[in-house]
Amino acid sequence: MTQEALRPDQQKPANEQDKPSAQAAKPNAADEIQDAFRKLEKTRSILHSAGDIEVGQTPHEVLAETRTYKLLHYQQMVNKTAKTPILVVYALINRSYVLDLQQDKSWVKSLLSQGFDVYLIDWKTPTVADKYVSFDDYVNCYIDDCVDIVLKKNKVDKLTLHGYCMGASMSAMYTTLHQEKVRNLAVIAPVVDTEKDTTVIGNLAKNMDVNKMVDVIGNLPCEQLYACYSALKPFKQGVNKYFNLVQNIDNEQFVGNFLRIEKWLYDTPPIAGETFRQWISDIYQKNMLVKNELKLGNDVIDLSKIKVPLLNIVADEDHLVSPQCSAPLNDMVSSTDKRLMRFHTGHVGLIASLYSQNNVLPKVGQWLKARSQ
């Protein structure tokens, strides 16, 4: 299958494609069976080349690159109207291009079109040599380095830190330790109070012998992550989505959307062993973040030290980080300017859907703009 075939914008209209001609108004059973086989065959061939679909197409430059991360700087689309730059801290799970999955559903592009200067930390795949890389390294070294680069480039002394999921938790950790560099903290679905987490992931994490896992295996392998994912809505999403794909295989837009999400779902790098040990043991099992007991190196993460304006964005239907787990951040910080925004969508729908473009991003942009001058 060619690249063009995977891009809905370059495909022929559905009626010109390899559909059988509509001979009769009401197809008979033989025609239906034949059509079902045609759809299955087309699905098989499309799925085989799913990885070729293009994602993350908003123009950007790589501002800095190390063995651990790439710092992306997106090209301005309109005149910059917000003085404070935004640094997006992506999670360590899957890839950052979910924030720029496709042009009409891009979180990054929407922020650019609202006049923000946007930077993003794109984490690279950890290798065996990164087994002992911990949250201390991610927060106090890699994020701090990126913050310094952005501040220097924009000639400002503060920025907006904007984290998603695990990246949101890391952004909150960073803000407690380096508040002098943060103007606003805007987090999407942060993992905070894991005792209140009602998700399957939270349930599985509670009995995982993570110390033994890291000692024996090292980094968390992607297969283990797939096993966890397969337990999330296993039939409605895991099985039914393929039925829907077969049924909609002649709808280019549907197929394009499906393949981009599918590519992201299966683009899962391992997680550095020591970081994963802290994530599961300290945050999920001992709930240390909410108890203000989590330690990064010699520093204790005390969320009550956060005084900067806080925006916490959560999704009611989030089955990866439940809203009950994210919302307590607002009660823990000392900020006087804080807001919790709840939206009726899911974990990915919150950032990569038409719903988020129409309902979430305008409100987020408005909040950020008012605090970015």
Added chain:
Amino acid sequence: MNKMFNFWTDVMKLPTIGPMYAFSKDIGAYANDFINLGKIMAELKADMDSYWSLVNAAYIKAAKETAERAPKQLLSKDDFENYRRAAIEAFEDSFTALFASPEFSTVYGKLFSTQLDMSKAMQGIAEKNFKTLNLPTRSEVDEILKDVAELKRSVRELRKNAEMAKDDTRSATT
């Protein structure tokens, strides 16, 4: 004469540094490793049984509910579609309830832990072989990785302190 005896003494010692001597010396430890591996495999079998019994129960529940909710006869395209919907709903409910249950979390955690025990036991045997052949073992490489990570943190601290000292000096002079 002494020279000749010394030569033969050295020759006699040679096998003690070779792999065969090391293998024969460790034979008892190898036997223990394999007995231990057998015990872990027996435990793994018991944990697997617990895991599959939970999955099986969830499957039976879902199949029963599908039979109750789905159309009894599949005569039209709509019947097939309704059957699919009913099956997806029933399986989703049953398996999500299973995965979210504390019982599943415990059984899954135990199974995962036993699988790790097995990997650990096999790694132990491999490590012994590597030592016998005088090759670096995984735990030795691990120690190096740990040292490297700590060194990197120390360098980071030193660099930061140096930069702070430089800033202090600069502000004192101006």
